[in-house]
Amino acid sequence: MMFLDQICFLLGFGIGEIVRQQSFAGPLGVDIIFLAAPLYLTLCVMSDGYSRTTLDSIEYSVTRSLFAVSLTGAVILAAIFLLGTGKDLSRLNITASLTLTALFLIIQRGLFVRNIRERYPSTESVLVIMDGMKTPWTAISAHHDILDVQADGLQADVSDPMRMHAIGSVLTLYDRVIVHCQPEYRSDWALILKGANVIGELAQPNLRELGAVSIGYFGTIPTLIIAKGPLSLPARLQKRMFDLTFAIPVILALLPLLSLVALAIKLDSPGPILFKQKRVGRGNTLFDVYKFRSMRHELNDLAGNRSASRDDDRITRVGRVIRRTSIDELPQLFNVLLGNMSLIGPRPHALGSLAGNQLFWDIDREYWRRHALKPGITGLAQVRGLRGATHEMSDLQKRLAADLEYVSNWTLLRDVRILVLTLKVVLHKNAY
Numbered sequence: 001m002m003f004l005d006q007i008c009f010l011l012g013f014g015i016g017e018i019v020r021q022q023s024f025a026g027p028l029g030v031d032i033i034f035l036a037a038p039l040y041l042t043l044c045v046m047s048d049g050y051s052r053t054t055l056d057s058i059e060y061s062v063t064r065s066l067f068a069v070s071l072t073g074a075v076i077l078a079a080i081f082l083l084g085t086g087k088d089l090s091r092l093n094i095t096a097s098l099t100l101t102a103l104f105l106i107i108q109r110g111l112f113v114r115n116i117r118e119r120y121p122s123t124e125s126v127l128v129i130m131d132g133m134k135t136p137w138t139a140i141s142a143h144h145d146i147l148d149v150q151a152d153g154l155q156a157d158v159s160d161p162m163r164m165h166a167i168g169s170v171l172t173l174y175d176r177v178i179v180h181c182q183p184e185y186r187s188d189w190a191l192i193l194k195g196a197n198v199i200g201e202l203a204q205p206n207l208r209e210l211g212a213v214s215i216g217y218f219g220t221i222p223t224l225i226i227a228k229g230p231l232s233l234p235a236r237l238q239k240r241m242f243d244l245t246f247a248i249p250v251i252l253a254l255l256p257l258l259s260l261v262a263l264a265i266k267l268d269s270p271g272p273i274l275f276k277q278k279r280v281g282r283g284n285t286l287f288d289v290y291k292f293r294s295m296r297h298e299l300n301d302l303a304g305n306r307s308a309s310r311d312d313d314r315i316t317r318v319g320r321v322i323r324r325t326s327i328d329e330l331p332q333l334f335n336v337l338l339g340n341m342s343l344i345g346p347r348p349h350a351l352g353s354l355a356g357n358q359l360f361w362d363i364d365r366e367y368w369r370r371h372a373l374k375p376g377i378t379g380l381a382q383v384r385g386l387r388g389a390t391h392e393m394s395d396l397q398k399r400l401a402a403d404l405e406y407v408s409n410w411t412l413l414r415d416v417r418i419l420v421l422t423l424k425v426v427l428h429k430n431a432y
Contacts, residue, residue, distance in 0.1 A: 001050060002041060004108050005065070009037040012101025016093055032094060036072055036101075044068035052124065052175075058113045065105045073098040127174040131156060131181035131189070145174070156181075156188040164192070171196040178203055231373070231410065238412045243343050246419070247336045254330065261292055261318075261327060268318040271297025274331055279348035282374045287340040289348055290331040294319025332377045344415040345376025346403035347387075355390035360400075363393050370403040373410065380406040380414075383421040 013033045044050060047068050054061035076094060126144045147170065149155065154170075157163040171177055177196065179189045180203040193200025212224040230236065251258075262273045275293040278286045299314040315323065322328040335341035341348070353360050361367040381387070381402035390396050406414070 001054070001109070001112060004112060005041070005044065005105060006037050008104035008108050009033060009040060009101050011104050012099075013097040015100055016097030019096075032076065032097070036076060036098075039075060040068055040072040043071045047071075054109075055113060055116050056124075058110050061109045061113050062106050065109055066102055069098060069102050069105060124176055125174045126176045126178065127171070129177060129179045129181070129189075131179065131185050133180045133182070156185055156192055158188050158191050167192060168196060171198055174198055177201070180205075227372070235410070235412075239342060239410075239415065240339075242412060242415060243336050246343055247333045251333050251337075257327075258330060261322060261330075264318045265293055265316075269296055269316045277350055279350055279375070280371060281340055281348055282371055284368055284371045286351075287335075287348075289341070290334055292322055292328040292331055294323050294328045329377055336377070340374070342374040342376045344379060344406075344418050345374050346370045346379050346406065347382065347399075348375035353390070355396035356393040358393065360390075360396055363396050364400055366404065367396075367400060370400060370407060372407050378418060378422040379403065380418060383418050383424075 010033060013036065044065060047064055048054075049061075049064035049068050054064060073095065076098075080094070128144055128146050130146065130148045131150065147154075149167070154167055155163050156167065171192075176199040177193060178201045179193065181189055186202055189202060190200075193202075207224070210224060210226060212226055213228060214225045216223045216225045231239065265273050271293060273293060275291045275295070276288050277291075279289045281287040294316060295312075295314040296316060319328070332341055336343060349360060355363055379402070381399040384402055386395070386399045386402060390399075
């Protein structure tokens, strides 16, 4: 991969120089490559650009490479400015050459990692050791080796150097070793793994239901970290700024439409313009969500026990139009301004929401995990077409899976993508 990265630099700067003066051997083409290529190589090594992870993940490989090439460009341009050599070297040409190089790096690394993953599904050699445990897990694939130490005459005996040698001779052949053993053997295996120069792990299948993410310490007492807490401060600021940057201009632009809808609702049926309902928000706390009223006031279901359905007699004439076009959701932009909702996030549910005649949280206890982030006007489940009435338990389970995927893998880029995709499903067949 290092060699291919250097080829990308040669191509990027070579093409940049040829375009500039139809000659690769000019003052920029050779001189800057001799500076940029080794500088990039050094920065890429320092930024984990050639680690094993780069062979497993295209995204990680490309981002590490782009980070290094960005630093390379910054260092070169800063050096040109400080040394005052701008008369001989074109900053624009250097930037263009670095951009070309970055493009070649993206293509090269993407193809390289994909080829590696196709040829070698697992770049990490894994050994699963069974000590007194006879049932292998479903996670073990054909690319993992399994060793039954008792069947092979081995023993985790830290008081016997020869037994330690026998086990150590096996462990050194692998990158990662996972031991599944009886509780009484764990302390010995822990010592063996710590001295084996491998990534060593002790399997704890009984912890699966807790969903522990790592181990921490409270003083000297080890603890299981079950939740990572909220997004980091920079991430929360990014999400909040994204919300406000979009919500404020949209509210101002839609004021005439909001006013017309409010007037139409008032003229169509008696009752308030807005419908207010308690829903479950971030941290499993309740808040008031706002929507344009689309049902007859006397038949409104504040608890949310009954989902709207096709030909629902509770829905007004105006309500049918605004529900079909999702205009009834627009007042939730004010929830975004208030800070109890976000543009993107799991949709907030009413306390009495049912699927298959069961409350949502009775169907799957994982339901409460979806509230680790603010609820949203739209979300991953919605752009996947998972919206409308929840007639069956599977309707809720599919949405919950999408919500948990979003909560566990939040990025600002994903929010942008979901917002764009939402525009394609505003007119959706499951809305009533």
